[in-house]
Amino acid sequence: MAHGASALGSAAAPEEIAFDKPVRRGEPILEVRDLVKHFPLTKGVVFKKQVGAVKAVDGISFDLVQGETLGIVGESGCGKSTLAKVLMNLEPASAGSVRFKGEEISHLSGAGLKAVRRNIQMVFQDPYTSLNPRMTVGDIIGEPYEIHPEVAPKGDRAKAVRDLLDVVGLNPEYINRYPHQFSGGQRQRIGIARGLALKPEIIICDEPVSALDVSVQAQVINLLEQLQTEFNLSYMFIAHDLSIVRHISDRVGVMYLGKMVEIGTDLEIYDHATHPYTQALLSAVPVPDPTAREDRDRIVLTGDVPSPANPPSGCRFRTRCWKAQERCATEVPLLATPSWLGGLAKHESACHFAAEREIEQSAAERERGQSAAERERGQSAAERERGQSATERESGQSAAERGTGLPPAPGPGADGPAAGGSSSGTPGPQGPPDAPGAPGAGGTPEAGSGPGDGKTGLTPPD
Numbered sequence: 001m002a003h004g005a006s007a008l009g010s011a012a013a014p015e016e017i018a019f020d021k022p023v024r025r026g027e028p029i030l031e032v033r034d035l036v037k038h039f040p041l042t043k044g045v046v047f048k049k050q051v052g053a054v055k056a057v058d059g060i061s062f063d064l065v066q067g068e069t070l071g072i073v074g075e076s077g078c079g080k081s082t083l084a085k086v087l088m089n090l091e092p093a094s095a096g097s098v099r100f101k102g103e104e105i106s107h108l109s110g111a112g113l114k115a116v117r118r119n120i121q122m123v124f125q126d127p128y129t130s131l132n133p134r135m136t137v138g139d140i141i142g143e144p145y146e147i148h149p150e151v152a153p154k155g156d157r158a159k160a161v162r163d164l165l166d167v168v169g170l171n172p173e174y175i176n177r178y179p180h181q182f183s184g185g186q187r188q189r190i191g192i193a194r195g196l197a198l199k200p201e202i203i204i205c206d207e208p209v210s211a212l213d214v215s216v217q218a219q220v221i222n223l224l225e226q227l228q229t230e231f232n233l234s235y236m237f238i239a240h241d242l243s244i245v246r247h248i249s250d251r252v253g254v255m256y257l258g259k260m261v262e263i264g265t266d267l268e269i270y271d272h273a274t275h276p277y278t279q280a281l282l283s284a285v286p287v288p289d290p291t292a293r294e295d296r297d298r299i300v301l302t303g304d305v306p307s308p309a310n311p312p313s314g315c316r317f318r319t320r321c322w323k324a325q326e327r328c329a330t331e332v333p334l335l336a337t338p339s340w341l342g343g344l345a346k347h348e349s350a351c352h353f354a355a356e357r358e359i360e361q362s363a364a365e366r367e368r369g370q371s372a373a374e375r376e377r378g379q380s381a382a383e384r385e386r387g388q389s390a391t392e393r394e395s396g397q398s399a400a401e402r403g404t405g406l407p408p409a410p411g412p413g414a415d416g417p418a419a420g421g422s423s424s425g426t427p428g429p430q431g432p433p434d435a436p437g438a439p440g441a442g443g444t445p446e447a448g449s450g451p452g453d454g455k456t457g458l459t460p461p462d
Contacts, residue, residue, distance in 0.1 A: 030064035035096035056082040058258035069235040071249030121195040125207040127187035131179040138175040185216035264347030272344040274354040
């Protein structure tokens, strides 16, 4: 087996150029098929004998598309971090296939594995233990250049490290500081800078914000999104926080006990989940509205999570599922698109009885929904009345002015009749009979009344 792996690695080393071929946006850049990782359970000290295996990852298949973010969620112990390590070849796969740009990489070693790791990097969960406390920030970020000197020659490394610090929002002058001199969010930015050093195409983020507070989480997530757009990166984003996963992910995969139970777009998973386990996860998400918390319809799972060393037969979720029947104990459900579903519910789900959840709304929920609908439909009665009044003021006369038939009073400085002049252009009672006087409104030569001289609109004396 070792000889075969070595031969495969040596054979793949000359194919390093194949990893440089471009992949168009929307095409798979990483293809995983039936991936398995079992950790053996042994008995004895001198003569060890395998008596079982922990099935951490057991037959997972998915594609990572160029330029997208694939979120992976699931409860602790379901195999998310093990999956990330196997994809990075930090843990050898027990079986299955992992293809990067069409090339098999799961059994590579030596130069072949070195070429792959330049294109697939990882951001680790704990920013405190993933950085060497004895190394400066410049040494930590520049270490990948020691392994891949072709990326940055020795004379250019200090400048490259400073540029990376600037890209992730840190002062380039921090290059000689040590990790303990930084906060948790700054340390995670250093880890991201190290992952970007070799200009990879895929970054696997293993719970990169779980050890940070909420405000710093938002900063790191926004940074990852900015870098994805700038460098055309593909992410596999592992996390527990479903709201963060929905914010950053294009598609979401749900894992349970080493299996992928459902996968689809963020809208399909969060609003049209069809697997019972996914529905239970979503129902457990905290709601900030206290009144909504009282009325929400939660799914409370009973029983303990089975051991991955001895998983249930058939469907692994059947021991906690309210839909379980005899078929679930004998037949393993495949991750496939159910033919009986339609619309956004028609996506891959590993359940014999996949269906959207029917939630019966409480009276309070219906009332809130109706109030929201009224707000969306338009203005209230008072708002409509105010709108009508404003329209009347803008269109012209008030109701009283319309009743008397009088023109509206001119405002200050408005063009109107002169003092003592009438609107017809005739002199007022206080003006002299032959005074030219300014014509009133409409007192232009064309608007004068009577046989005037055509200039002033006044009748000449006999």
